[in-house]
Amino acid sequence: MPKTTDEAEQVVFGSDPATGLRSIIIIHDTTLGPALGGVRMWPYAGEAEALADGLRLARAMTLKAAAAGLGLGGGAAIVIGDPARDKSEALLRAHGRFIATLGGRFIPVNDVGTGQADIEVIGRETAPVCDNGDPxxxxxxxxxxxxxxxxxxxxxxxxxxxxxxxxxxxxxxxxxxxxxxxxxxxxxxxxxxxxxxxxxxxxxxxxxxxxxxxxxxxxxxxxxxxxxxxxxxxxxxxxxxxxxxxxxxxxxxxxxxxxxxxxxxxxxxxxxxxxxxGGLVYLEGRLLGHDDARSTARVERVGGxxxxxxxxxxxxxxxxxxxxxxxxxxxxxxxxxxx
Structure with a gap:
């Protein structure tokens, strides 16, 4: 598995003609734990542009979790489309089923073009998801x-x-x-x-x-x-x-x-x-059952x-x-x- 390179452990492409879903999931590194990453929905020009953005985001998430001392890996999920026009419950659930095929190796959270409510919908088809609390x-x-x-x-x-x-x-x-x-x-x-x-x-x-x-x-x-x-x-x-x-x-x-x-x-x-x-520190805390006071104290250590x-x-x-x-x-x- 890659530890110090830009390579990813796994890149998977998904599509669902019935809902119009076109998505990519990048698992960059799971050395420290399952890959947590944002679900970004954006009207990319094509798969090449979407993949390049996803790889950057996933690598940054790996570095973030490792440097901050967390027990998480880095990943990203890209949904190609205009969230204002193309997003639907059916599409999000199809994306959730796609994530579920990875067997818990990828944990989704909201990102550009998606919100907490969208992750809740995705969570009807896969687990775990970060749909509890605003980071x-x-x-x-x-x-x-x-x-x-x-x-x-x-x-x-x-x-x-x-x-x-x-x-x-x-x-x-x-x-x-x-x-x-x-x-x-x-x-x-x-x-x-x-x-x-x-x-x-x-x-x-x-x-x-x-x-x-x-x-x-x-x-x-x-x-x-x-x-x-x-x-x-x-x-x-x-x-x-x-x-x-x-x-x-x-x-x-x-x-x-x-x-x-x-x-x-x-x-x-x-x-x-x-x-x-800080947001990732908080999300890990939610997954571990930490209360807000403990999460706040951990986030304040980022400055150190x-x-x-x-x-x-x-x-x-x-x-x-x-x-x-x-x-x-x-x-x-x-x-x-x-x-």
Whole structure:
């Protein structure tokens, strides 16, 4: 089984002509436990694009679980289609039957294009599923603690009061993160492609609005991407005016090599698969029967793990992505058969 490569243990393609289901399930690694992954429904151009996105998501989930010290593996499920037009109970149940063929090796949770109610429908055909409890507030809490760790490493103090944080995305995670930041008197600027959603969050918590086109270049202490991935690209990187990047989005860097350029520019990057690990920590807790208080305490430790990554990166003169990946790979290797 792969432990330190981009290869996946298993990739399966499913279709159901009666419901129009076209889906892909990627099990990246089950060294530490069953592969947990989001069910993402999106109108991809075709299977190649869907598979590429799924492989990225599944690999990130493996790294996230391993680096955060969890007993889970990484996976992803992709449903090709427009959730606003193509989603139906019949299609979701067909996807559930497809997941069931894997015999519990894959545990689904909601992702872009699906919600808790959709996972409940999928759960009528397969088990286990993560349909009990919303991980978004815990993802946001882990991001908050990662931001605190980043500020401490960048300027010697993790104090949030008076710090300016640019939040990209006003969805579930972005709105909860804004709430947490404002509760600690941080200055928050927020943007979302859905303007009404951003205005609602800004008014509710006392944040400032910015256009989606300008949020990447906002002068700030911390840039917190909380929407879709590939935010930092060769084109956007020169526009960044922050000291720290820590957010809830997956696959923030369009290319791995951009981590080197961020370091050269003095921008401290909290690897996305650790910064947003709080939701996964919470989901594992739900599967284990933990109450909310215990889950909260475990999620708050994410900041300490991120701080350790910053320290290792500085000590070994490597990027924070390399440091976090090394931690994940070491844990996978230690639990591999024959280790």
């Amino acid at each position: 978004s507030p815990y993802t946001a809490l882990g991001v908050l603690e990662s931001i605190r760790a980043g500020l401490r490493a960048a300027r010697g103090s993790g104090e949030l009061a008076g710090a300016t944080v640019a939040v990209q995305g006003a969805g579930n995670v972005g709105s909860h993160l804004t709430r947490l930041l404002r509760a600690e008197s941080a200055d928050v600027v927020i943007a979302d492609l859905v303007g009404e959603r951003a205005r609602d969050v800004a008014e509710r918590y006392g944040a400032r609005l910015m256009s989606p086109q300008d949020i990447v270049s906002a002068p700030c202490d911390v840039f917190a991407p909380c929407a879709l991935g590939e935010v930092v690209t060769e084109e956007t990187l020169p526009r960044l005016r922050c000291r720290v990047i820590a957010g809830g989005a997956n696959n923030v860097l369009a290319e791995p090599g951009l981590a080197d350029e961020l370091a050269r520019r003095g921008i401290l990057y909290a690897p996305d698969f650790l910064a947003n690990a 793990i991120v701080a350790g990554v910053f320290e290792r990166a500085g000590r070994e003169h490597i990027t924070t992505v390399e440091a976090a990946t090394a931690i994940a790979h070491a844990r996978l290797a230690a639990h591999s058969p024959g280790s």
